[in-house]
Amino acid sequence: xxxxxxxxxxxxxxxxxxxxxxxxxxxxxxxxxxxxxxxxxxxxxxxxxxxxxxxxxxxxxxxxxxxxxxxxxxxxxxxxxxxxxxxxxxxxxxxxxxxxxxxxxxxxxxxxxxxxxxxxxxxxxxxxxxxxxxxxxxxxxxxxxxxxxxxxxxxxxxxxxxxxxxxxxxxxxxxxxxxxxxxxxxxxxxxxxxxxxxxxxxxxxxxxxxxxxxxxxxxxxxxxxxxxxxxxxxxxxxxxxxxxxxxxxxxxxxxxxxxxxxxxxxxxxxxxxxxxxxxxxxxxxxxxxxxxxxxxxxxxxxxxxxxxxxxxxxxxxxxxxxxxxxxxxxxxxxxxxxxxxxxxxxxxxxxxxxxxxxxxxxxxxxxxxxxxxxxxxxxxxxxxxxxxxxxxxxxxxxxxxxxxxxxxxxxxxxxxxxxxxxxxxxxxxxxxxxxxxxxxxxxxxxxxxxxxxxxxxxxxxxxxxxxxxxxxxxxxxxxxxxxxxxxxxxxxxxxxxxxxxxxxxxxxxxxxxxxxxxxxxxxxxxxxxxxxxxxxxxxxxxxxxxxxxxxxxxxxxxxxxxxxxxxxxxxxxxxxxxxxxxxxxxxxxxxxxxxxxxxxxxxxxxxxxxxxxxxxxxxxxxxxxxxxxxxxxxxxxxxxxxxxxxxxxxxxxxxxxxxxxxxxxxxxxxxxxxxxxxxxxxxxxxxxxxxxxxxxxxxxxxxxxxxxxxxxxxxxxxxxxxxxxxxxxxxxxxxxxxxxxxxxxxxxxxxxxxxxxx
Amino acid sequence: xxxxxxxxxxxxxxxxxxxxxxxxxxxxxxxxxxxxxxxxxxxxxxxxxxxxxxxxxxxxxxxxxxxxxxxxxxxxxxxxxxxxxxxxxxxxxxxxxxxxxxxxxxxx
Amino acid sequence: xxxxxxxxxxxxxxxxxxxxxxxxxxxxxxxxxxxxxxxxxxxxxxxxxxxxxxxxxxxxxxxxxxxxxxxxxxxxxxxxxxxxxxxxxxxxxxxxxxxxxxxxxxxxxxxxxxxxxxxxxx
Numbered sequence: 010x011x012x013x014x015x016x017x018x019x020x021x022x023x024x025x026x027x028x029x030x031x032x033x034x035x036x037x038x039x040x041x042x043x044x045x046x047x048x049x050x051x052x053x054x055x056x057x058x059x060x061x062x063x064x065x066x067x068x069x070x071x072x073x074x075x076x077x078x079x080x081x082x083x084x085x086x087x088x089x090x091x092x093x094x095x096x097x098x099x100x101x102x103x104x105x106x107x108x109x110x111x112x113x114x115x116x117x118x119x120x121x122x123x124x125x126x127x128x129x130x131x132x133x134x135x136x137x138x139x140x141x142x143x144x145x146x147x148x149x150x151x152x153x154x155x156x157x158x159x160x161x162x163x164x165x166x167x168x169x170x171x172x173x174x175x176x177x178x179x180x181x182x183x184x185x186x187x188x189x190x191x192x193x194x195x196x197x198x199x200x201x202x203x204x205x206x207x208x209x210x211x212x213x214x215x216x217x218x219x220x221x222x223x224x225x226x227x228x229x230x231x232x233x234x235x236x237x238x239x240x241x242x243x244x245x246x247x248x249x250x251x252x253x254x255x256x257x258x259x260x261x262x263x264x265x266x267x268x269x270x271x272x273x274x275x276x277x278x279x280x281x282x283x284x285x286x287x288x289x290x291x292x293x294x295x296x297x298x299x300x301x302x303x304x305x306x307x308x309x310x311x312x313x314x315x316x317x318x319x320x321x322x323x324x325x326x327x328x329x330x331x332x333x334x335x336x337x338x339x340x341x342x343x344x345x346x347x348x349x350x351x352x353x354x355x356x357x358x359x360x361x362x363x364x365x366x367x368x369x370x371x372x373x374x375x376x377x378x379x380x381x382x383x384x385x386x387x388x389x390x391x392x393x394x395x396x397x398x399x400x401x402x403x404x405x406x407x408x409x410x411x412x413x414x415x416x417x418x419x420x421x422x423x424x425x426x427x428x429x430x431x432x433x434x435x436x437x438x439x440x441x442x443x444x445x446x447x448x449x450x451x452x453x454x455x456x457x458x459x460x461x462x463x464x465x466x467x468x469x470x471x472x473x474x475x476x477x478x479x480x481x482x483x484x485x486x487x488x489x490x491x492x493x494x495x496x497x498x499x500x501x502x503x504x505x506x507x508x509x510x511x512x513x514x515x516x517x518x519x520x521x522x523x524x525x526x527x528x529x530x531x532x533x534x535x536x537x538x539x540x541x542x543x544x545x546x547x548x549x550x551x552x553x554x555x556x557x558x559x560x561x562x563x564x565x566x567x568x569x570x571x572x573x574x575x576x577x578x579x580x581x582x583x584x585x586x587x588x589x590x591x592x593x594x595x596x597x598x599x600x601x602x603x604x605x606x607x608x609x610x611x612x613x614x615x616x617x618x619x620x621x622x623x624x625x626x627x628x629x630x631x632x633x634x635x636x637x638x639x640x641x642x643x644x645x646x647x648x649x650x651x652x653x654x655x656x657x658x659x660x661x662x663x664x665x666x667x668x669x670x671x672x673x674x675x676x677x678x679x680x681x682x683x684x685x686x687x688x689x690x691x692x693x694x695x696x697x698x699x700x701x702x703x704x705x706x707x708x709x710x711x712x713x714x715x716x717x718x719x720x721x722x723x724x725x726x727x728x729x730x731x732x733x734x735x736x737x738x739x740x741x742x743x744x745x746x747x748x749x750x751x752x753x754x755x756x757x758x759x760x761x762x763x764x765x766x767x
Numbered sequence: 768x769x770x771x772x773x774x775x776x777x778x779x780x781x782x783x784x785x786x787x788x789x790x791x792x793x794x795x796x797x798x799x800x801x802x803x804x805x806x807x808x809x810x811x812x813x814x815x816x817x818x819x820x821x822x823x824x825x826x827x828x829x830x831x832x833x834x835x836x837x838x839x840x841x842x843x844x845x846x847x848x849x850x851x852x853x854x855x856x857x858x859x860x861x862x863x864x865x866x867x868x869x870x871x872x873x874x875x
Numbered sequence: 876x877x878x879x880x881x882x883x884x885x886x887x888x889x890x891x892x893x894x895x896x897x898x899x900x901x902x903x904x905x906x907x908x909x910x911x912x913x914x915x916x917x918x919x920x921x922x923x924x925x926x927x928x929x930x931x932x933x934x935x936x937x938x939x940x941x942x943x944x945x946x947x948x949x950x951x952x953x954x955x956x957x958x959x960x961x962x963x964x965x966x967x968x969x970x971x972x973x974x975x976x977x978x979x980x981x982x983x984x985x986x987x988x989x990x991x992x993x994x995x996x997x
Contacts, residue, residue, distance in 0.1 A: 012895060019888035052930050055959060055980070056886045059928075062981015063892040070981050077959070177821075182787045184975040185953030186994065187820040189853060194993045196856075206857040211825050214798055214833035219790035220951075224821055226857075242993055245976035350887065787951040 012064075019060050020113045021350070024106070026053040028413065031102050034095050035419040041090035050098070051080045057105065068118060069108050072126050075133045076101050082137055097132055099420070104129055166264070169257050170202055171239060172287040173228040174267055178249035179221045186246050188224050194242050199232025203285040227278075229285040255287075261295070264288060353446065356406060363396075363403045368730055370396045371708065375731075409449050411498070412440030415487045417453070418460055422485060425464050432471065432482040433464055439489035444496045448588050451568055452498065455561045459500040459584050460485065462558065467504035467582050477579060479503065492587070495570075495612070501583040507534050507576040515542065534574040538562040569726050571692075571743045587692075587743075597729075599737065600688060601703035603652040606737035608708060608729060609699065613690045613742045617704055620685040634687065634698065642749045643687055643698030649724060650738075690742050697749040699740070724748070777804035782815030785823035785850070793823075797830045807839050814845035819853050831863060878995050879903040879920065883913040883927040883939065884957065893926070896984035901997030910934025914942055917949060923995050925949070926987075927974075928957045929965050937965065937972050944973045953994045957982075 030053035037046040054077045061069035076098070082088040104125055111118050118126075173195075177188045195201060207225035211217060232239065236256060243252045253267050264287070268278045282288040370393055377389035415437045426433040468474075468483030475481055486501040509530060516522045516536045528536075536542060540559040565572050570588035589610075597608035620643075624634045633642045646652070687698040708731075726741035779800040781793060801809055811830065816823075827843060834841035843865045846854070854860045880902050884890050890906045897904045905922070907913035911934040913927065925943065929936040936956055943949040954974040958966060966977060978990050 012892065015888050015891035015895065018891055022886060022888050048930075052885075052932075055930060056889075059884075059957070059959075059980035060886045060889045060892070063889055063984060065983065182790075182820075182822050183951060184973060185787075185951050186975060187787075187822075187953075189821045189824065189856060190994055190996070193856060193996055197992060197996075201856075204856070204858045206824075206859050206862075208825070208828045208859075208862070211828050211832070213836065214801075214829060217794070217825070217829050219794040219822060219826060220787060222821060223825060241989075245990075245993060249975070788948070 016064060016112070018350070019064060020109055022060070023057050023109045026057055027102050027106050027109070028417075029053055031099065031420055032416045034098050034102065035423060037090055038092065038095045044084075047080070047084055047090075051077070051084055054080055066112065068123075068126065069105070069112070072108065072130065073105065075130045076105075079133050079137045088137070094136060097129070097136060101129055101133070166258060166261055166288055166292055168229070168287050169231070170287065171199075171230040171232060171257060172253075172255040172259070172264075172267075172282070172285065173226070173230050173239070174251075174253040174255075175228070175243070176207075176225040176251040177222045177246065179218075179223070181246055181249050182222045183220055184249065186249070188222060188226070188246075188250075191242055191246065192226060192228070195228070195230060195232075195239070198234045198238065199230050201228055202231050203229040205281045205284060207281075227281045227285055227287075229287050261288075261292060264292075351406075360403050360407065363400055366396055367400060371731065404445075407446045408443040409446050410440060411442050411444060411449060411489045411496075412437075414449055414453060414456070415440050415489070418456070418487060421457065421460060422464065425461060429465065431464065431468055433468055434482055434484050436484060436486045437488075438486070442489035442491060442496060444489075444588065448496075448568055451564065452586070452588070455564045455586070456487075456498070456500065458558070458561050459586075460487075463500055463502040463504065463582065463584075467502040467506075469505050473505075495587045495589055498586045498588070499583050500586075501581060503581040506578040506580055506582050507537065507574065509533050509578060512536050530576075531574070534576055537574075538572070566744075569741070569743070571747070597708045597739065598688065599705035599708040599731075600646075600686075600699070600701040601705055602646045602650070602701050603654065605650065605652050606705070606731060606735060607646060607701070608737050608739045609688055609690060610739070610742060611707060613692050615689040615691045615696065618687050618689065618698075620687045620700060636689070636698075641687075641689065641696055641698050642752075643700050644745060644749060645700040646740075647700070647702075690746065692743050692746045695746050695750055697746045699745070776806055776808045776810060777801070778810040778812065780812040780815060783817055785813070785816045785819040785826070787820060787822040790822040790826060794826055794829070797826060798833065801830065801834050801837065801839065801841065804839060809834055809839060809841040811841065811843045812845050813843055813850045814847055816847045816850050819849050823850075824853060824857065824859070827863065828859075877901060877903045878923040878997055879905065880924045880926060880991065880995075881905050881907060881913060881916060881922040883907045883910065883925065883931070883936065885909055885928065885931045889928075892984055893987055896988055897991065900988055900992075902991070910936060910939030910942070913939050917943060917946060921948065922952060924953050924955065924991060926955045926957065926978075926991070929969065937969050937974075940969065940974045941972045955990055955994070 030050050033046045033049040033053075037043060037050065040046065054073050058070055058073035058077055061073065079088065079094075083090065083094070088094065104122075107122060107125075108118060111122065175188070175191075181188060192201070192204070205227045207227065208223070210223040210225065212223070217223075230239070236254060239254055240252070243250065246252075255263050255267065264282060268282075279288075283290050370389075374389045374393055377385045418437075419435055422433055422435040463485055464483075468485070469477070469479075471481045474483065484503050486499065488499040488501070490497055512533050513522070513528070513536075516533075516539070517524050519542065521536060521539050521542065522528065538558045538561070540557065542557060542559070562572055565586055565588070568588055570586055572587070573585050574582065575585065576582040596611040598611045598614045600607050600609060618636065620634065628634055632644065633640050635641075685700050685702060686704050687700055688704070689696060689698050724741050724745050725738045726744070727739040729737050729739060731737050777800050779796060781796075783789070785793065797811070800811075831841050843850075843863055846865075854863070880897055882890050882893055882897075882904060883906075884893075885908055887908070890908075894904045894906060905916060905920070907916050909931040910927070913925075914934065925940070927936040927939055931939075934942075940954050940956070943952070943954075953976060955976040955978055956966075956969050956974040957980050958969075958977050959980055969977070976990065976994065978987060
């Protein structure tokens, strides 16, 4: 751990705080009375300021300080939550983010950034009702001096040293303040020439309270330090002790005041001062004589030490009732007490290692099966189970709630709705749904695009909405949930829905479909994902940024996910993204075709059925079979990947002998029957069958990305290495199902067309 | 902590913290040792003191005075380093008058 | 034997920087991220000093100090509280809870070292 690491922590931490600040700001507008939210906003600014100070990031400190001032006024009720205030603080939030960016990049803020800082500080001050020109209290406070400065009039004493007179209050020890510790601290910047420890006040045995402090000290102290430094040594006991500090060559009156102000007898104190070497005997004699004379004449000393001290010590603690009342943020707000921060790279490395472990363990399992030794099989199965557990917990480590990603859209929706002049509210559900960190990181952009698309094209203008009998404000919904081994993320709006005819017209105009093509609603909706498609009559700066819906689909496909649309004209649209829970490891179902092995993600496997010759015959050459009354389209993996027939297995001598010895009929039965199996897979509500030779059972798989060579290989999403060292391709089931569905609908279309032309 | 009472020479060993945290208990032990000592001499062994603060220092002063008030003599012996440091800092070695190792004062 | 300090703050970077400074000066440092975490770390250990922020999630500094001071082992342990210049009200509350030493945020590492040295030297 060094300072650079700490600075990195600061950057991460600040970003998180700014995120929660932003979230709280957006929520506080709706519930201005929520003190927890205000406290959260305050704490974010407060924490950033505190840490920035440690790193000497003065520009961050002074900027945040101004924000904190205003927030403090909000906290104490002096300022109310207004739209204006929230808007300003959102800008402040953004700007702080910018400052943090500079810190991360190690760059100095630009002139513009400084100007922006000044501008925002001006706005903050105006909001706080303070003239912008008013000088800001410096962030680093200087303590007010404990005593008046030593004005050098009259004749000073000879001593070159400081004199410290300390009387500690009864409670200091109970408060954890050890008088000798302060004295020890003095020795870090000066030398104690003489010290007299006053123990007279300690009561006799039984009466003494062992936890009470009775000590006093008179110290002759030699140091080059200034008065403030010496005073500050006692800052923590200022309220609980009488501290007098006399600089070198103080005038004799000051010592007199000291003597008068202290409880001990004058003579004893005088003695002590002499013993300390602070005063000479002559000096003290003269002084006491002068004082006695003054007292005789009835004059009051102009400045009795006691009075002075009394004046110094008074520092009434202003009890801010509002602050006291303010309750702390609810405990449930952040249940992250025991969280530790882990470098994501280390975590990924850890997961990779576990991947290797899974492969190794599968290898051992296969080897154990071959040997058939019961003990080995038992041990291998125990290890398998443990590895499985480790895999699960490791994957769990990478799971993050989608809530934080969703919450970012509060801001987007707020800003965009203002910009385009539509009143749109965001509703979030399923925020606690967890998915893999890598997926979360990559889903932000597609999601942003969908949200903006919905706001821009989906939700109608207020007048139109009212005319359609809808509330004037539009509602955008973000929802997430787990669904059969994948996660579904929905972006829904209650807008106009996809305009079927307009999409079709546009597609025809663009040459994406032929004018005579018959398309289902779903197919028409999906046209918006075609490259270069945009129905918006006017391209504005939100959706028309050159990124089309085709890019959205491409991004999602790259995550082994898919997107589907449900839309009803006039009612609204739901875009549903489906993504795998994790990108790293899957539970697979291993199948064999010829000599090749394939892995089907287990969560997509519905069942396995035998493909009988009867069924093949019944299919009449079409690639579909009748599964309990339902038509199930299927794909032959052998055809898809062009796998040659496996040569007939070598027969052992014994088998040959056996076959030779039996009669013909029996020999036929003993022939290995070429039997195919269908693995029924399900994805996003669609089913298809995969025709394979062998079912090899469940198999845990680490997905390795396909190299450049295999990129573009249809129907495959990755590969893995089996325990035997053999490579198995991982099937891209969503892709395959889409393929089946496409060819199905093509065929249906042709059929329909036939019917139309007929 | 070893204690022997009702003997001519009472002795008490203080070990570990001689601080505000232990002051209440140690005060009783010190007073007990002094009060129950029939002879004239009490010896307090400080060799095992690992930490001492102002509270410990006050107790030392109190014990010394309490013994004296009963006409007994109390000696601290085998001062551990933390004790010596403190006596040195407060310049109190002379007050207790016990033989201590002479060490040069740390000067800052 | 090095003196051990418990630092309680919800800012990891603050704990890290203060930790670096204190360790450099010869103290041992244990970190806690909030009052609740800190309380759980008090058992079985002797801290010579506690440095705690006031405003923290889960359990704030004042509640933590109050709770710590209930424990015999920490009844008299010195506490430095970290506060803002705006936190005078909190200061009174903290004083009542037994926290007498206050350091105002933002501070430089050297300021913290000096504050600690006043109470305990390494």
